[in-house]
Structures are given as C-alpha cells and as structure tokens.
Amino acid sequence: MLIATWNVNSLGARMPRVEEWLEIWSPDVLCLQETKMSDAKFPALDFQRLGYDSVHHGEGRWNGVAILSRVGIDDPVAGFEDDDEPDVDARIIWATCGGVRVASVYVPNGRELGHDHYRYKLDWLARLRRNLEARYRPDEPLVVLGDWNVTPGDDDVWDPAAFEGSTHVSEPERKAIAALREWGLVDTLRQRYPDAGIYSYWDYRNGDFHKRRGMRIDYLLATPALAVASVADLVDRNARKGTKPSDHAPVLGEFDR
C-alpha cells in the first residue's frame, strides 16, 4: 500500500501537475492540503477518471484538505471527530482506505510566536491529540499525514540558527508533535533515516530549492500497528521542479499490507 501526502498550494493552479503525478506514481491513497477550493469546485470527476474516489473539505480561498483513494473511501469525517465547536478553518478530513484510517491534515502556520494564530496552532495540535485518544488506539492501523508546519527536530531544518525565534522550530510546537508520537505515532521517514537532512518544503524565494534550503514539515505519522509494515519512505523532489511547482514536494510511505 502506497500512501502519499502533498501540499499543492492551490489545486486550481496545480491540477495539471497533480494529474501527471498520479499517473506516474499511482499511489493507493493521496492526501492533499491547501486546495484553496470550495467543495463545489473540487474536481472529483477528473480524479474519478484516473481511478480515484475522493472526499474534500474546503472553504474556498484558504486551506482545504482532501483524500483520494483507489482502495475504497469509507466513513469520511470533515473536521475533528468530537462534539466541540467546529474548527474555524477546513484543516482536517478523515476516511478509511483499504482498512487503514487516514487523516489528511493542514496544521495552522502560526505566523509569529505569540500571535493569536500561534495559540490557535498549539490548540489545534492538542485537539488532534484528544481526538486520537478518544477515538483510536495505537494498535489499530491509522496514519495521520499532511503539512504539519512544524519541524520535529533540528535535522529537519536547513539552518536551525536562521529560524531562531520563528515558528516551525519552537519548543512548544515540537512538544506538541512529540506528544502525538508519545500517544503512539511513528514518524516513518525519520525512523528509517535517523539523521538525514531530508526536506519537503522550500520557499519559492531566493532560489531556496536549488540551494537545498528547505524544511521537513510534511510527513506521515503512523501507529505502530501500521508502521511495523513500513517498507519505504521518500520525498519526490522531482515534483518540486519544472513548470508551476508547488512549494512543497509529495511525501510517500509504502507499507507491506
């Protein structure tokens, strides 16, 4: 089972690249973030033509998450699986694909330390943890994947010193990700490559991609029940090249199941 995640930075702008990419890789499941699209405009028929069922949770101009699957897509839930107030943004969608519970997540950026949006980011991650605790167990096959907007450690940033005092590297954010791991999630790529400088996002500016100045903020977090079957992890850097690329590359995990 091949499961992938890709922050496409507008599906409207990226559809040619996404269709091309699906034909190259034929993943079983592809999670998308930042579709920047309403549900009404989501091109479900185009994905159907490529063999994928899909679910989408979008508002229009900002955010927006989706799951595409060619191994079934059951029990979809848009937003958190709790009875609290609905999230103000469309940032998480769930579905069961081929016997694996999948969540596609677009974690708030945070903007600046101390900003209201930074508090929202930390609250959002805590709410995700409560959702997992209330609804799932680490011995069930589940993967939460997407754009976390947090580097789990210093190996995940091209120059940690350059980001001192910024979001994406702060201790509270990293503790929130560590708390998810402590509940029972495995960062499969990092487990396979313990200290490699592997990135998934490069700013469009400054030629950062060509200078290899990136961050690893897109990843799969799988329960041990699923991670035990992990056989490969990779970032498709080729998708960050060429005409009208997203600023994120797709991240793939393969499981022997």
Add this chain to the structure above:
DNA sequence: ATGGTCGCGCAGCGA
C-alpha cells in the same frame, strides 16, 4: 542589496 515568489484576485494578505 534588509529584497527576493507564489496564489488569489485586483490590494494586499498569507504562506
């Protein structure tokens, strides 16, 4: 050199 690029949508914000 203290910016630099995208996307959205038509100014300027968000990333």
